[in-house]
Amino acid sequence: MNPIIIDVTKAFTDRTFHLKTQIPSRGITAIFGRSGAGKTTLINLVSGLVTPDSGRIEVTQRVLFDSASKLNLPIEKRKVGYVFQDARLFPHMTVRRNLCYGVTHPDTDYFDEIVELLAIGDLLTRYPSRLSGGEKQRVAIGRALLSKPQILLMDEPLASLDISRKRELMPFLEKLSHSIDIPILYVTHSLSEILRLAQHLVVVEDGTIVESDIIENVWSSSIMRSWQSFSDRSSLFKGEILEQNNYYGLTKVALSEHHYLWVQHTQGVIGEHVRLRVRANDVSIALERPSKTSIRNILSCTVQAINLGGKGINRQSVEVILMLTSQQKLLATVTQWAIDDLALEVGQKVYAQIKGVSVSQKDVAIEPQV
Numbered sequence: 001m002n003p004i005i006i007d008v009t010k011a012f013t014d015r016t017f018h019l020k021t022q023i024p025s026r027g028i029t030a031i032f033g034r035s036g037a038g039k040t041t042l043i044n045l046v047s048g049l050v051t052p053d054s055g056r057i058e059v060t061q062r063v064l065f066d067s068a069s070k071l072n073l074p075i076e077k078r079k080v081g082y083v084f085q086d087a088r089l090f091p092h093m094t095v096r097r098n099l100c101y102g103v104t105h106p107d108t109d110y111f112d113e114i115v116e117l118l119a120i121g122d123l124l125t126r127y128p129s130r131l132s133g134g135e136k137q138r139v140a141i142g143r144a145l146l147s148k149p150q151i152l153l154m155d156e157p158l159a160s161l162d163i164s165r166k167r168e169l170m171p172f173l174e175k176l177s178h179s180i181d182i183p184i185l186y187v188t189h190s191l192s193e194i195l196r197l198a199q200h201l202v203v204v205e206d207g208t209i210v211e212s213d214i215i216e217n218v219w220s221s222s223i224m225r226s227w228q229s230f231s232d233r234s235s236l237f238k239g240e241i242l243e244q245n246n247y248y249g250l251t252k253v254a255l256s257e258h259h260y261l262w263v264q265h266t267q268g269v270i271g272e273h274v275r276l277r278v279r280a281n282d283v284s285i286a287l288e289r290p291s292k293t294s295i296r297n298i299l300s301c302t303v304q305a306i307n308l309g310g311k312g313i314n315r316q317s318v319e320v321i322l323m324l325t326s327q328q329k330l331l332a333t334v335t336q337w338a339i340d341d342l343a344l345e346v347g348q349k350v351y352a353q354i355k356g357v358s359v360s361q362k363d364v365a366i367e368p369q370v
Contacts, residue, residue: 001025001060004151004183008045008055008065017041017207023185023200025060028177030198030215031187037204039187043153046185047082048075059151059183081144081152085159087136089128089143096124099143107148114142117179118172133161134168141172145180152176152184158193173197191227195236195277214238216275220329230317233280235331237261241268250296256325261354262296278354283332285320286351287342297354299324303346306339320344322352 004023009016017038023029031039044050046057046064051072057065064073089098099115100106115121118138128136137157144152157173158166174197176184188194194201194215201218203211211218218224219236228234239253242260249265253274261276268274289298301322308318318339322330330352344350 004046004060005056005058006042006046008052008057010041010045010050010052015207019045019204019207019209021202021209021212023183023202023212025183026181027199028173028184028186028197029200029202030194031185031202031204032189032194033204035189038207039189039204040155041207042202042204042209043082043155043185043187046151047080047153048073048078062150079148079150081147081149083137083140083144083152083154083157085156087128087133087140089131089136089139091128093127094124095120095126095128095131095139098128098139099124099146101143103146110148111146114145117175118142132165132168134165137161137169138172141176149182151182152180154184154186156187156189158188158190170196195275220331230319231281231333233319233331233333235278235280235329237276237278237328239274239276241266241270241272241274243270244268255299256328259299259324259328261299278330280319280331280333282355283322283330284353285322285332285334285338285342285344286353289351290353293353295353295355299330299352299354301330301350301352303344303348303350304329305346306344308336322350 001024003025006023007020009018019038019042031042033039041050045052046059048064052065052067054067055065056063056067063071064078065071090101093101099111118141120135120138120142123131123135123139131139158169161169177197177199186197198215201211201213201215202209203218203223211221211223216236216238225233237255239255239261241251242254243252244265245252250262251264251266251268252260252262253276254260263276266274301324303320304323305321306318307321316336317333318336320332320334322332324330332352
């Protein structure tokens with residue numbers, strides 16, 4: 001499938017942005033970074049709300065902007081859906097009228113599909129003043145989708161909601177990447193939202209894209225270390241469900257041809273992809289494969305790096321980077337005492353032990369099939 005191509009510059013009074021990346025044409029891509037880094041600017045350039053000074057923007061082989069050919073499609077012709085932080089519903093219109101606003105070619109079947117997807121059928125006759133924050137955002141998402149866009153842009157849609165409303169809306173956001181066959185660019189500053197929703201991650205710093213890749217790769221990069229405390233670092237893996245053990249309530253997930261994990265039972269069929277998060281504090285290291293242990297997950301690996309990094313009470317903590325395969329890394333946080341006692345060194349063959357409870361239901365996310 002043809003990717004979204006973004007390569008543009010934009011100068012403001014205090015900073016010049018150069019945003020260049022390629023993004024998958026399906027699933028949710030999270031746009032992440034500090035306030036003012038350029039996250040919202042990026043999607044505003046795609047939407048047409050901000051015009052680049054130079055460059056090119058292409059969405060699924062459809063050029064939206066190209067300075068070389070002096071092409072700049074107006075907003076209304078870009079086929080872009082936009083969901084803002086606040087729902088921006090018309091207060092004098094019912095939910096049904098809000099949903100239909102801007103729809104030029106009514107499609108009853110598609111309307112019913114979106115209403116069912118977002119579970120807003122019972123809200124159609126209400127006015128926005130009678131909706132919760134989460135309900136308003138669902139209606140705003142529905143309105144954006146009913147315009148039949150080729151791309152959906154979402155600017156921190158959970159930022160204005162309290163915790164209970166965020167929990168209410170999150171399952172519907174998860175369903176979007178499974179049910180809607182268009183790319184979604186999702187601006188957020190929340191790591192938890194990224195872990196639960198995104199398949200691809202773009203990191204923006206000071207007006208430049210510094211990382212853009214599948215989330216598992218970006219999560220393990222040095223860029224993301226500053227966003228995680230030393231004691232809360234973790235590894236992400238994309239795996240495939242191999243087996244469901246209903247007797248013990250466990251699911252077997254393959255990480256590679258030779259590595260697998262048993263995790264608490266998660267919904268899914270054999271062959272389906274899931275994402276697993278393993279916290280570094282829940283990984284221990286052994287020089288020999290344990291033969292009698294309560295831990296079910298023991299993986300053979302190689303020490304790639306040993307990094308001191310703790311401060312204060314963590315000054316004796318050491319981060320060990322373990323290689324499962326050439327593409328998969330597992331982080332372990334152990335004490336300096338353990339490093340000395342085991343005489344660990346780079347290149348050494350070891351065994352990583354992962355507590356089964358550390359890979360819990362909340363850390364498992366079913367991924368869309370792309």
